[in-house]
Amino acid sequence: MRVFVIAFLLITPAVVQAQPERYELGRRLKAFEAAWEKFDEPASRDRALALLPNVTKQFFSFQLGEAGRTLDLATFALGTDVGPALARQWVWSLDARPTTRLVDGAAKELTVTVQPLYSVKGDVPKSLELQLWFTNKDVVTVKPEKFPVTMKVPLPSLGESRGLDRKLYFLADGGKELRPVAIGVSQIADIKERIAALTKAADAWERIETLEQATVRDRARLIAGLATGDVPDTDLPAAGLLANAETMLDGKPFFTPAKHGQFWLSVPLGGKKTVACRAYIPKGLDKAKPVPVVVALHGAGVGANTYFDAYGAGRIVKECDDRRWVLIAPESGLGFTAPPVATILEKLAERYPLDAKQVFLVGHSMGAMQALDLAASGKFAGVAALGGGGRLREPAAFAELPLFIGVGDKDSLALAGARSLSKSLTASGAKHVTYKEYPGVEHLVIVREALPDAFALFDKIAGK
Secondary structure, rough: HHHHHOOOOHHHHHHOOHHHHHHHHHHHHHHHHHHHHHOOHHHHHHHHHHOOHHHHHHHHHHOHHHHHHHHHHHEEEEEEOOOOOOHHHHHHHHHEOOOOOOEEHHHHHOEEEEEEEEOOOOOOOOOOEEEEEEEOOOEEEEEOOOOOOEEEEEEOOOOOOOOOEEEEEEEEEEEOOOEEEEEEEEEEEOOOHHHHHHHHHHOOOOOOOOHHHOOOOOOOHHHHHHHOOOOOOOHHHOHHHHHHHHOOOOOOOOOOOOEEEEEEEEEEEHHHHEEEEEEEEEEEOOOOEEEEEEEEEOOOOOOOOHHHHOOHHHHHHHHHHOOEEEEEEOOOOOOOOOHHHHHHHHHOOOOOOEEEEEEEEEEOOHHHHHHHHHHHOOOEEEEEEEOOOOOOHHHHOEEEOOOEEEEEOOOOHHHEEEEHHHHHHHOOOOOOHHHHHHHHOOOOOHHHHHHHHHHHHHHHHHHH
């Protein structure tokens, strides 16, 4: 893992600057994962797995376009053993980029630039046609001869609404090959004034003490960034997030057990410090019946959204939903230090019935290292380290802790570290270590493939 750490430190500034590419890469990853769930035949998956080891290398060497190409090829390979024709390559290579993901309600149109994410050898197909629209009444069509192509798409009126989270639809039509894409764009009335009001309210607080205050402050910054051109790593319902933040200014609890589903929230850490999280709260929580909690720690170069939108098409959310467990995924930011999980859980336990004796950690890659660091405290019921590992500062702390280590045998980034971790734990007297290598699996797919085994361990601990 040491090589991974050095590589990530070198490219971190570049990754931050490449927000549009990261969004597009994430979208293609979701498309691959949807295809992975659809095509479960061993031969199909073997074809895709043979290509995937390149993705991690390309990502950490900042070849995001090539990483996108590899993901597309892996998606094709799931459905067929025949390579993509030229027209299909062109259609799939195209990336539609709006100038902004958040527009003022008074805006009449949105400028979108279409260009290949990666190069394609061969001329642009004469039959290629591009379409962009928000509603079927206003479809903009162009037959490109070269790229990039800039198109202006009419924006629907907000009417009486103060904000709507819309979809910008993009269709690349290559004749026999169609590729539809939906991109999240939020349309908000009086955006500047509303951001200013939210920011003013947050700045007036001497201390941030509640979930609502922390969320308002962080959300004001998030939406201000989107308004000036920031591109998130996933589609965000910015209009809904802003409206909810405005509601939180009334001082009443917004985050309660009565509200179930997925939430973006921030947790106060003392003073004016906060940590952003994404959470899943199951339906029907009872204050008298605490439930287990899963804390999910993401890898480097991605964020907490990855557990909900990727990592097996949000498989961990389904696992928690099936058990009616709470899921918390904190943001780690650009550092390698683990998030303050103990404080996060303490604050959330003031609102939700969390079982402090049934807290499980799941970490991928960098998150696996963080999970192991946190687990040394002895405060957790079980840990799953996926696609990661490394040296332990206190091996004796793991003597009684149930620990699952999952790694793909094609994971050039983490395999050696995971094997070393397993051996060192066994040598130090750890009694409850489960180690599993997944044939053909690399760094990307390991979370999807290993989560069922990790939750089987958690079920055993929880007595299910």
